[in-house]
Amino acid sequence: DEGTEVTLLLPAVSRAEAARYYPDGSRSENQLPLLPEGxxxxxxxDDAAVGRLTAGMLEGAGHxxxxxxxxxxxxxxxxxxxHFDLVxxxxxxxxxxxxxxLAREVRRHRDGLPVLLVTGYVGDSHSAVQEFPVLPKPFTALELTIAIRTLLQRRAPILQSTT
Structure with a gap:
């Protein structure tokens, strides 16, 4: 009766949806899902270090x-x-x-601009889940990229690379 209880909440993803992210079936974080570069x-x-870390992940993905x-x-x-493509x-x-x-203000003034919310306090984001997508912290570069791709796919189809 001692120890740690761990609960994992994983998103349900169909095999077809997963195949869109990883056409060859791999699960390597080095092979990030396609997003428009740049x-x-x-x-x-509000935590500058966390902001820099997120920015580094985005730079690594070509943004x-x-x-x-x-x-x-x-x-x-x-x-x-x-000019911003995403907040x-x-x-x-x-x-x-x-x-x-902030997301509501962005919607009010720049309605077409997608907003992704991130939080380390999932309970505090309950009301946002209905209005805006929320990515729990901490997240990996892969999780961030998938969240961005999912958000953009809801708004418009992603252009596939021709190379």
């Missing part, structure tokens, strides 16, 4: 991330005409504006 992604996380620790700065960047925001933020608030 996407400009705004990363908003151009910009990071900020402040959701108000993120809104200013978006309002000033900054990734932490849910829990200090000083009043949460990632959910």
């Amino acid at each position: 996407m400009r992604i705004l990363v908003v996380d 151009r991330p910009m990071t900020t620790t402040d959701p108000e700065v993120a809104l200013q960047l978006l309002a000033s005409g900054g 990734i925001s932490d849910v829990i933020m200090p000083h009043g504006m949460s990632g959910i608030d």
